Amino acid sequence: MFIDKVLTAIFGTQNDRDVKALMPILAAVNAKEEWAKSLKPEEFPEQTKKFKERLAAGETLDDILPEAFALCREASWRVIGERPFDVQIMGSINLHQGKITEMKTGEGKTLVAVAPAYLNALTGKGVHVVTVNDYLAERDANSRRPIFEYLGLTVGSILSSMDNDTRKANYACDVTYGTNNEFGFDYLRDNMKVDLKDKVQRGFNYCIVDEIDSIFIDEARTPLIISGAGEDDTYKYHEVDKYVGELKEVAKDPKTGEYPDETFMTPEERAAIEGDYTIDEKSKRVSFTDKGMLHINDILHKHNLITGSLEDEENFEYTHYFTQALRAHLLFHNDVDYLIRDGKVEIIDEFTGRVLEGRRYSDGLHQAIEAKEHIRIAQRNRTMATVTFQNFFRMYDKLSGMTGTAATEAVEFNKIYGLDVVAIPTNLPVARKDENDEVYLNEKEKWEAIANEIKEAHEKGQPVLVGTVSVEKSELLSALLTRKGIRHEVLNAKNHAREAMIIAEAGAKGAVTIATNMAGRGTDIKLGGNPEFRARKRAGTNATEEQYKAALEIEKENWKKDYEEVKALGGLYVIGTERHESRRIDNQLRGRSGRQGDPGRSKFYISMDDDLMRLFGGERMKAMMSRIGMQPGEPIDHPWLNKGIEKAQQKVEDRNFEIRKHLLDYDDVLNEQRTVIYNQRDTILGDDKLSERVMNNAKEEVENLFENYEYEAKHNKNSNAPLLELQEKIRNTFAIQLPSDGYTKEAVIAALQNDITEKETLAGRENFNMFIRYQYIQMIDKKWLDQLETLEGLREAVALRSYGSKNPLTEYKIDGFNIFDEMLDTIRNSVMSRVFRVRVQLSPEAAEQRRRMLEAQQQGMNAQHNEAGNTAAQMAQNTAERSAHSNFNGDQARRQAVNSAMNQRSQGDNVTVRRTMPKVGRNDPCPCGSGKKYKQCCGR
Structure with a gap:
């Protein structure tokens, strides 16, 4: 410990060294500022094209970073009148490097994301910017779109109300804003599609996550699930x-x-x-x-x-x-x-x-x-697809994020996601005063003290933001303030539709706002109120742009007076009614006050009946407080108490981290299997030669059957049972009948090849491929649902094995992958067997065309082999495909026709594939008239 302190005193903390490493890059960006200022508007998109050409020529993103960031900074100033400060550029560099940027509230994190998004979008692979809700996704996309368009890039946003085509168009943009839920659900939905063209996402290149601690930690315990009726x-x-x-x-x-x-x-x-x-x-x-x-x-x-x-x-x-x-x-x-x-x-x-x-x-x-x-x-629903946020976001090639509170969870970010946290200095020093907690013996006294504190601040005009942990507590305090005659607004899950309006005025003189934790994310509380919001209200909903601008000038003048008055009163006063399990949530609430060097004040009120104190302090702590002389109505206020509460929170955070880590260890097993299944599914959807895949699987199965037969025959030389068993398995698996003395490996494989070739000819290559694809996708989706349920049950079952001195996680991995291997074998063999057992039936029109084809083929037997024979064979192929294609006009009709044409039925030992022409033996003369054996000519 002493050595650590000495080293820190000499070399500084790790964060100090990380920030210092950003300074040379920042200097290079600033050196390009005059160059960017000299460019004409039409040169900005031209410069973007040049950047792309340089990347294509072999330069890296780091090579063009100074120019790209300088260009982006200038575009921001010209388009929206905001020039990123040096600390914001440092935050942008940190994001590009694939790290977490911790910046205090009000430091402009939304603008920080623009430069790295622009730079990484130059690769053409797309950039995703993740926010916590639809409102922020749409707001950020609309507010930053003018900058990106000025630079020559496109911007999209993904909202929950969008249809498939709209989503696909927005994902195709250079930069796409959306929520973690929508990105995750789109990934799951894409992997349930039956046509690659219907997929909306185009890969996972680079992602910037706003409020990264909320998404990666707070929501990490809740997986995304798509369900169906159970x-x-x-x-x-x-x-x-x-x-x-x-x-x-x-x-x-x-x-x-x-x-x-x-x-x-x-x-x-x-x-x-x-x-x-x-x-x-x-x-x-x-x-x-x-x-x-x-x-x-x-x-x-x-x-x-x-x-x-x-x-x-x-x-x-x-x-x-x-x-x-x-x-x-x-x-x-x-x-x-x-x-x-x-x-x-x-x-x-x-x-x-x-x-x-x-x-x-x-x-x-x-x-x-x-x-x-x-x-x-x-x-009750049945899980059809599921993924945790941890495993979803780890699919990105590069990941970064930003938040006001990440340092307390730095260890988890590093262990789970491999992300380092760098705290960027504020543009102006923080002037907020964070007071010690006040601790009361019971809850009633605490609420009374809070109400009196709010009343005192309200009477002098200081705006107050009160944070509560639940809807119930926010309504309890609201009733208490109403009885005291204090006007206030309540922001919770029941009236979140008015969130923007409530938050916009939370910093106005005399405002009192009671809010659950929802007020702590992605919102900006300005002292004196929000002039933009007031201007919209003054101008009216149907106002023209000129009327709005005129109203805005008036409101800006009024706001300046209100701002100075509220600032003189001490700024926004944040009151916490209870300590949360996580220090981050408390810090988020505190961070609403004291933005950009503004004054502010924060204080937490605690009672021994609060959940944190009751569950992790227990009745003993309450009894101890009474014994040391703590009287009802008298609060305790001491720095030592703050440290004690912080240690309790740290214990809870460590415990929750272990729970999340434990869940992730199990989910990693599922994630590996999900990756394999989804990759196989995509391969099958894009494969136009699935008959070859089926034939290769058939060859493997025949090899296995004959290996088993040879082994059994060697150990049962005087018995005919192994041969009879082999014949029965071949009939049951492939529904083919061979002469009793013709069961050789080569003969079986040749018969199977002949069978699948004939079906492909009869149905048409594209239709037959579609049929096989449908069988594969249907079987994969069905078996994957069963696998999800099996793994869920297995996880509960292996917990009991700890009593046998076995590691449940190890047992889960072993059993899980054994079950998975069996599932893959089942899918492969089931589809293979189904394809060979299917019977192709032609419509009367197709049968007539088939008859004409055979007549043409018979006539071609008398012609020369190299000319007429090949022409007849080609004619046979083209005619058969035309006859089958004539009934397929669109995906839905095509699937129905393939399913009706290829009726699958359960066939017994004596069922054979019906042919519409005499079977040609491999050693018979070829029907084309070449004089060669069939197997050496057209049957090759």
């Missing part, structure tokens, strides 16, 4: 919810406040525990006692919900239903974890306070909550 078991959730209230919690020890420790109990002692279940609030888990399981069994029998025992395979799922019902009632609360809107349960993001549109709790929990709230239960 088993309808909604009635079971209703039934269980009726009787879950009959279960009782295990009594806690009055001294320790803990449940009885069952670790070293005998079965008899465990059976004697009074109560049915225990609750773990930290992990949000419910566990049943032995007596609880018996009680559930009695309840189910009493109400005739099951027959037999709860332990029977068909009944054991009821344990799961009771578990989720208890979790719904005891651990998930309305207006805290979710809210009810339009008859639906909508999840609230605990980190942002926003509604997670379209998200549902997994594993039946969402249905249990719907049953608890007595609203319509949606049918």
Whole structure:
């Protein structure tokens, strides 16, 4: 520790060295500024073309960085009147280098992303800029589009309301803005398409993630899932919810406040525990006692919900239903974890306070909550495709991001994503005053103190922003302020539609804004209010651009006065009503105040009843506070207490990191399999010679069958059983019949080749290829769904192997990949067998054309081999393809026609492929009249 301090004193911190390394590049950019200023407007897109030519000639992005950044800076100044400061250019360089840029709130991170996006877009491979919601994606794309267009690049944005064609057009742009959810879901949807032309994304080149800590850490525990309808078991959730209230919690020890420790109990002692279940609030888990399981069994029998025992395979799922019902009632609360809107349960993001549109709790929990709230239960869904944000974003060739708070999670960013964090200095010193926390004995006293503090600040005109952790707490404080006669705005998941208006005026004189964590992301609170917003309001919705500009000039003058007045009052006062589990969320809230050198103030109010203090401090800390003389209504305010709370938060962060790391270790197994499946799927969609793939698989299978036969024949020399078994397997697998003495490896392969060639001729090469493709895609998608469910079940099963001194993760990897290999074999063999067993039936018109083709071929037998024979063969091919093609006019009609033409049926031992012409033996004279054997001529 001492040596570290000495080295830091001599050489500076790692961050100091990282910032110092940016200075020479910044100097090179500044040296090109006069050159950029000298360019005419029409020269900017021309310069972009020159950059692209230089890259094509072998130069690197680093070679052209100084000129490109200088050009981008000048374009920004000319188009929107904003010239990036040197610290913003440093942040841009850091982003280009594939690192995380930490910049304080108000330092202009949206503008920082423009230069690296422009530079990396010059490669022509596209750049994705990720934001946390649709509003910010559209806002940032529209506000930065003029800069990119001035430089000669195109800009798109991906919104949840867009259709497939619009998405594809926006992804084709040089720079594309969108949310993490939309980019991730588009990736999953693309890999469910049955035509490569329908895919919207074009690869993963370079990505800049705004508010990277929110997306990579806060949302990392929730995977993206595309679901389809599964088993309808909604009635079971209703039934269980009726009787879950009959279960009782295990009594806690009055001294320790803990449940009885069952670790070293005998079965008899465990059976004697009074109560049915225990609750773990930290992990949000419910566990049943032995007596609880018996009680559930009695309840189910009493109400005739099951027959037999709860332990029977068909009944054991009821344990799961009771578990989720208890979790719904005891651990998930309305207006805290979710809210009810339009008859639906909508999840609230605990980190942002926003509604997670379209998200549902997994594993039946969402249905249990719907049953608890007595609203319509949606049918349980089956996972069709899933990916975690960690594995999705690790697909990009280069990844970077920016946020106001990343340093506290630097270790996780480095371990999971290989990203380093560099804190960029502020343009002006931070003038905000961060006060010590005030700690109260109970929650009621805390809320009263907060209300009084808000009233005092409001009366003198200082704007106040109050951060709460849930919708419930924001409405509680709102009611308290209403009783005190204090005008205020509430911003939470219930009225997020007014977010822009509320935030725009949060810095106005005398404004009081109560907000959940949603106010802490991507928003800009200006002291004195927002002149642009007020100008829009003054001019009216139907105002012309000239009317708006006139109104803006008036509002700017008014704003200057308000700004100076609010600044004199101390700036924006941020009050935190509770410490969050993560220090980053608290820092985000604090960061709303003191932007660009403005004054500000922040303070957190805490009670011993708060979730963080209660779960990680416990009743002991509250009792200790009382013993040392802490009186009701008297707060404690001391720097040591702040450090203690920070250490508690750090412990929670470390614990959450381990949970995310653990989840990722398991998901990495799924990710490798998903990558293989999706790559194979794309290969098949783009392959126009799938019959060759099927034939190669058939050859491998024949080789295996004959290897097994030879081995069995060697060990059973006096038995005919191995040969009979071989013949049966060949008939069952390929539906071909050979003479009893003709079962040689070469003969089987030749017969299969002849079979597949004839089918391709009859159906037409393109139609036959489409049929095989459809079979492959159908089988891959079906088996992949089964694999997702199998891996989910396997993960739960391997956890028990730890009791056998085995590593569950290692066991999961071994079993998971064994199952995956079996799945690939099943897909390959099933499609191969189906293609050979299919029967091609021609329509009457096609059959007539086929007859004419044979007549033409017969006439060609008397002509010379090199002329007439080849012409007839070509005619046969072209006529057959025309006859089949005449019925296929469009993708949908084509698929239906292929499916009807190639009727698949289950065939027994005696079924053979029907031919429309006599079979020609390999050693027979070739029908073309060449005089050669068939196998050496047209049958080659």
